[in-house]
Amino acid sequence: MIEERCETNGRVRRNVKLTPNQRSRAFVASRYVMEKMVELQSTPVEEGAEPKSTDDIVDEVLSTRLGYIPGLGYGPKPNKKNSSANTINLEKRLKNKEEELNVYKSNFETIQTQMEAVRSVLLVAEIQVPSLQFPTPNDTTNSSSPESEPTKGLDRDSPNKLFH
Structure with a gap:
């Protein structure tokens, strides 16, 4: 029974695709972040308002600070x-x-x-x-x-x- 579970979990882990910027973040956390970004991107825009840019969505979901993006580290992020x-x-x-x-x-x-x-x-x-x-x-x-x-x-x- 334990061997079957280990074998099943091993197959599942082999099928998980990791991105280079994921680092130590758990797969579930990365999936949550991605789903949140897709949700914000597909949210209907109110009349008269501009749709959120990709950068704005990333800033909101990852709560970026000036010059630092979680998962990517420090980099040239212009001050708005x-x-x-x-x-x-x-x-x-x-x-x-x-x-x-x-x-x-x-x-x-x-x-x-x-x-x-x-x-x-x-x-x-x-x-x-x-x-x-x-x-x-x-x-x-x-x-x-x-x-x-x-x-x-x-x-x-x-x-x-x-x-x-």
Whole structure:
């Protein structure tokens, strides 16, 4: 009778799959933790609320402390306070840079309009002026094409050649 029980228990233990991070935790405890995580993950989300992330579920079930996860040990676990503050800071910087870019675009368009007006006046006076074409962000033309190089062929040493 005892031998049969030992043999049965031995077969059962051989079939138990252990994970490397389980260490000394009992199989039953690991199964409980896994079931708790699956339960939290499958819990329906209330309307208007965001579903819990995997990290939040692990934190709740394993009761992780900053920098320490049971079964895994110490590791780089970011501080949630700092990461949310960093995210807010980065969003502010991004917004400032986008506003700055919009100002530069507006200034560029104004200058481009003024240059086109000057070019029109010079053409009325029958003065040859090269066409100024600026590449747009969506422009996929080759940068070595003559249209994208408005100063190609001009001598930088004698700018007056343009007006002769």
